[in-house]
Structures are given as structure tokens and as C-alpha cells.
Amino acid sequence: MASTPPPTSIAELKTSARLAGAPPVPIEIRQHNSITTARYDMSALEMDIIFALLSRLNKDDKPGTMYRLRVQELEKLTGREWNYHRLGIAVDSLVGRSYHIEDGNSWLKVTMLASAEYLKGQGVIELEVSEKLRPYLINLKNNYTSYKLHSVLSLTSKYAKRVYELASQWKDIGETKTYSLDEFKYMLALKDPTGKEPEQYQQISNLKKFVLDIAVEQINAHTDLTISYELIKEGRSYQKLCFHVAQQKLEQIPLPFELGxxxxxxxxxxxxxxxxxxxxxxxxxxxxxxxxxxxxxxxxxxxxxxxxxxxxxxxxxxxxxxxxxxxxxxx
Structure with missing residues (x-):
């Protein structure tokens, strides 16, 4: 008797588990902590495509592996209808998006994708990971951040997605490191380290309203984490912040983190x-x-x-x- 072929997509994986009578298994994403704290700027839609891609990576994948994402699959995961025109634009933009990664005494600027193709009429995206980035994404054994695909896709604000990544890195400790506001803004591409681009949300009230408060509200309502933030004054002005983090699901397994x-x-x-x-x-x-x-x-x-x-x-x-x-x- 012929054996059943293994599931080839996220949706098929979920269906297979359901038919087998097993409870649904949350899909987990792993990335090196250097990616979590890297400086990059993407739209919320672009980030969702990348998150879905990360969930498909496997330690046995060969260089040059092409990953196929079905739009209907992504719509089911996010609960949102994806505009096909905007999707094509997002895929096109992703090829030029890069990460600025600080790693010890060096820095690396690298694109996420070696290639991206949107198959019109089929609702399929085909993506290839940049080889220079593979060590930060595949077969990680320590110094990595782990987070839930469903949680990060449920967030609509791109800043909420980034804060969720940062909070996930420190979820086993209960609070993040204390970031200077400059450092935090660099990571979220709100401030250009070279000073060539204008700084966004210079007023602390605007940073709270348009970044921090939205991130806290969405993360607490839609993810496995509960967070709050603390702004810290030096002199008469706010200069630093940290996030307090609690896991809503206590059965989650603590993971290694960068500082030991x-x-x-x-x-x-x-x-x-x-x-x-x-x-x-x-x-x-x-x-x-x-x-x-x-x-x-x-x-x-x-x-x-x-x-x-x-x-x-x-x-x-x-x-x-x-x-x-x-x-x-x-x-």
C-alpha cells in the first residue's frame, strides 16, 4: 500500500495533525539574536512574508532551496485578506531590503533574499534565502530568539512586530536589557545612525503614542506574551527604556539567550x-x-x-x- 506523502505546506501540516487527532501545534520561528536586534526597515506586509518564510526553514535545506508560500495559506494564518497588487509590490521591495547586523567587532549588511518571484494568477510566492544570512537562520543551537508564527502574524503594526521579537528574546528573564532611546530607534529604523535621514518621533509623547503604546496593546491582546515598558530619565529628559515581559503560557520551554x-x-x-x-x-x-x-x-x-x-x-x-x-x- 502506498504511503501518504509528507505535508508540504503550513496549512497541510496543520490539517495532518488535526486528522491524526493531535492538538494543533504552534509553529515556531527561530532566528539568531543578531537578527532580532539588527537594524532594518520593512512594511508590516513585507515582515509577514519574511516571518512565513522563516517558519519554513529546515536544518537539512540545501543552498539554493526555493520556498513556495501560498497566499491563501497566509490569509488563513493572519485572518486578513491580502491585496494581490500590494503583495506584488511587497515581494518586489523585499529583494532590496537589508539587515545591518552588529556582531562583535564587525558589522554585516546583508539582504534577506537572493531572489523573489511572485507568480501572477497562481497566488504563489517563491523565495530564495541569501547564503550569507543562512548561518543566522538555520540549525541554531544557542544565542537565538524563538517566537510564535501565529502571534507575530496577528500583529498589524510593524513596530509591534519588532517589539514582539525583542520581547521574545528576553521572555525567560522577565525583562529586556535597558536600551538607550537611540539604540532602540536604530533597531526600528526610526533614526539613521549616519544622521542623513530625519529622526522620527523625536517627541517622547509621539514615540509613546505611535510606537510603544500600540505595540503593548497589540502584543498583550494577540500574542503569547504580556509586556509593559518603562521610560527612564537621565536628568530632565527620557534617555532609556526597557520592557517587562511575562509569558501567558507557562508551559513554554525557556530557551538559550545571548548573554548566558x-x-x-x-x-x-x-x-x-x-x-x-x-x-x-x-x-x-x-x-x-x-x-x-x-x-x-x-x-x-x-x-x-x-x-x-x-x-x-x-x-x-x-x-x-x-x-x-x-x-x-x-x-
Whole structure:
């Protein structure tokens, strides 16, 4: 008896799982952290095409592999009707789009695609990944960001998509690194490092209204993450920001991240404990080496900073009480 051929598209993969009686499996995208923090500018439609492409990559793919995306498939995933004229323009523009990647003491400017073809009348896009970019996208074992295809496609703002990528890189820690506003704007192509192009949203009120608030609203409503942002003043003006991140699905598996466990996760955890006034060495060690308490610490810190837990006088004492550590020493 002939065997059933393997599914060849995202839609067929979902159908196959459903017919087999298995629950739907969220499609995951992986990319190197250098891509997550790269400077690039794309429309929301162009980004959706790239995200769909990334979900199709496989570690066994050979150089020159052509990836076929069906428009109907993308419409089902996004729940939106794709204008075929705009789609053709987006595919044409993608060939010229590039990433500016900072990697140690060097930088790389590279296009995402070696070729792109839109087959009129068939509703099919054929894409080929640039060979220079393949190491940042395929067979990643560490230093990568993982996020859900459905989540990122559900976002309509291109800034929400970028912030979701950044937040996903730090979702296992509970908060992102602190970015200078210049650094953040460079990544989102809101500011030109050379100064040749005019800076967008120079007024902090406009940055909040048109970028940050929209990103938070869409990400919290449509993705697996819940985020908030914190603007930080230096002197009389805002100069930095960071995002607080919580996962809405606690069963998701923590993933490696660029700074390493001790340099990032433990560093943030120690900072959180210090801010809570929990500094007794044995107690700190106990919390940091107990996975359930460490997870509880990140969860408590996020909720406390976002106002979901209110304790103006003794937040550290409340954390200890909630986690059965009452009577342990605090300094």
C-alpha cells in the first residue's frame, strides 16, 4: 500500500495533525539574536512574508532551496485578506531590503533574499534565502530568539512586530536589557545612525503614542506574551527604556539567550532580590538555586513593577510570605 506523502505546506501540516487527532501545534520561528536586534526597515506586509518564510526553514535545506508560500495559506494564518497588487509590490521591495547586523567587532549588511518571484494568477510566492544570512537562520543551537508564527502574524503594526521579537528574546528573564532611546530607534529604523535621514518621533509623547503604546496593546491582546515598558530619565529628559515581559503560557520551554545564564538571568534575579531587600547570602543562594522560587521571583517582580501586585511598604516580605519563606532573614 502506498504511503501518504509528507505535508508540504503550513496549512497541510496543520490539517495532518488535526486528522491524526493531535492538538494543533504552534509553529515556531527561530532566528539568531543578531537578527532580532539588527537594524532594518520593512512594511508590516513585507515582515509577514519574511516571518512565513522563516517558519519554513529546515536544518537539512540545501543552498539554493526555493520556498513556495501560498497566499491563501497566509490569509488563513493572519485572518486578513491580502491585496494581490500590494503583495506584488511587497515581494518586489523585499529583494532590496537589508539587515545591518552588529556582531562583535564587525558589522554585516546583508539582504534577506537572493531572489523573489511572485507568480501572477497562481497566488504563489517563491523565495530564495541569501547564503550569507543562512548561518543566522538555520540549525541554531544557542544565542537565538524563538517566537510564535501565529502571534507575530496577528500583529498589524510593524513596530509591534519588532517589539514582539525583542520581547521574545528576553521572555525567560522577565525583562529586556535597558536600551538607550537611540539604540532602540536604530533597531526600528526610526533614526539613521549616519544622521542623513530625519529622526522620527523625536517627541517622547509621539514615540509613546505611535510606537510603544500600540505595540503593548497589540502584543498583550494577540500574542503569547504580556509586556509593559518603562521610560527612564537621565536628568530632565527620557534617555532609556526597557520592557517587562511575562509569558501567558507557562508551559513554554525557556530557551538559550545571548548573554548566558549567569550573565543575564542570574544577574537580573540578583538585581530583583536586591531591590526587594532580600540580601542574606544563604537565602539569596536558596532562591537562585531553586527553579520554582526563581520562576516565582520573575513572576512576582513583573507583577509588582506593573502594578498587578501592590505592596508599597515591604514587597520583599510579601514575596517571602507568598512563597513560604517567612522567617527567613532579610537585610
Amino acid at each position: 545564564i549567569e550573565d543575564a538571568k542570574m544577574q537580573v534575579a540578583r538585581k530583583n532580590l536586591d531591590e526587594l531587600g532580600i540580601r542574606e547570602p544563604a537565602l539569596v543562594k536558596h532562591i537562585l538555586t531553586t527553579s520554582s522560587l526563581l520562576a516565582a521571583l520573575f513572576d512576582f517582580t513583573y507583577k509588582h513593577k506593573t502594578g498587578k501586585i501592590k505592596s508599597s511598604k515591604n514587597a520583599g516580605g510579601l514575596f517571602l510570605k507568598i512563597n513560604g519563606l517567612v522567617g527567613s532573614k532579610m537585610k
